[in-house]
Amino acid sequence: METTSNLMWPGALSDPSGRRQAKPRAAGITMVIDKGLGQHAFEDLLAAAGEYIDIIKFGFGTSPLYPVELLTRKIEWAKRSRITVIPGGTLLEAAVARDVVPAFFRQVLGFGFDGIEVSDGTIELPRDRRDELIRDAAALGLKVYTEYGKKIFGSRIDVQEFAETAERDFEAGAELVTVEARESGVGVGLFDEKGSCREQTLSEMLRIIPNRSRILWEAPQKEQQVALIKSIGPEVNLGNIPVHDVMALETMRRGLRSDTFELGGAFSDYVI
Template identity: 60%
Template sequence: MDVTSQLEWPAGLQDPSGCRQAKPRNQGITMVIDKGLGLHAFEDLLHTAAPYIDLIKLGFGTSPLYPAELLKTKLQMARQAGIETMPGGTFLEVAVVQGEVENCYRLIRELGYTAIEVSDGTIDLSRSKRDELIGRGLNADLKVYTEYGKKYWGSKIELDLLIETVIEDVQQGAALVTIEARESGEGVGIFDEKGVCRDDMLHSMIRLFPDPERVLWEAPQKSQQVHLLKKLGPGVHLGNIAPQDVFALETLRRGLRSDTLVWDALPANPS
């Protein structure tokens, strides 16, 4: 008897939510932030969690710190696992300040990245410059993700500007617009200084977004992930997920963890 044929979990145990899409998917995108994983750790991550990761961001300006061949290897491994990769948006901001945008795009493409993040978390970009950077990415055959929000402590979201930015970025060709929360998830964007979601702000944003499915929420803390999943559903796009938290987030999405298990959907007298 083929023992392996008996090892398939029933659908109700694999995904109690019943709504988790397989890759490539347009709901429930998970973006992981890599702050400098070595090759073996990166390989282990892909071997165990590739089906649950859609996008890996090599955070901040870490890209030029890698030996080029090692970086190429990481990006190739991710591509073979069906995962998109992009450098952190801060790196493109550095390129703008240094007048090295053209070289930045060229090297991103040559190294094997498949996407780019256009942000102004530290610097200020005019609307025309933002459009130019989005267009450059598309012309380089890169998927473009944009980001809204400043990185400094205590920064708040200007709702009208956010809605306008989301609409215009999508019109320019951005795949998703990320709402800034940094890797800490505290004192930035929709999260207060303790990392608690400002629900009044969240509700206003969702009510005004023309297409909420084009928004990715940075939510590095478990409590934030649980909160957004309960408010917006298992199909919400979440980012800045630590590599060691990918499995934990996937269980939350599927209802395989107590925080998101739908108790009233269980049988009245479970045996």
């Protein structure tokens, strides 16, 4: 019997695309939303799928609810797996609304987070204030991921406004701009009231976006992930992925699941 060090699947089976990048990836980023995993569940997630996760977001305002030791451990474990760890954008929105942004930044750095999400899904955030938050976070050495869109059910994407917002966010120092879809993926932004992709909106966005590798699309549902992989390619950046779907998403990126099986070996047709 072979030793485990000699066990390896053929490349044609482990990655039919032949294009999946190793970490740190410049494209094909997977952002996972953690809504409150405990110690053992989090360790199991990293052991099984850590190689396929690039960003973990502790969703909403959950970060202050953890026991301090558990929060710091989770952050340390994720960083050891070369995963960027960020608190949810709602927590920063709460800090803005309550005028405690400096304290927010101190605790983010103190706990060991290495990135933040700047969003205005719940509050109104003036453009100048958004720029200031992005610049201040970047100056502290944090990776900044911004978010476009409101969390209100029925909200839609203004394509031109999105393009202008993304351009200014990048100028201020953002690494990625995220298209809002909430954790449900229903009735918000790119997805309609049934969770289906608004194809016309997507086509308009792809026509106007100059650098797709810097856009991250929240897509918590499988069919949404399939639609974006087929429309943009396996190296599309996807976010708000449920923790139990990480491996399944990775198989779709590689053409190892029936939903995208026909893409295996033909991924070269897709360009980010």
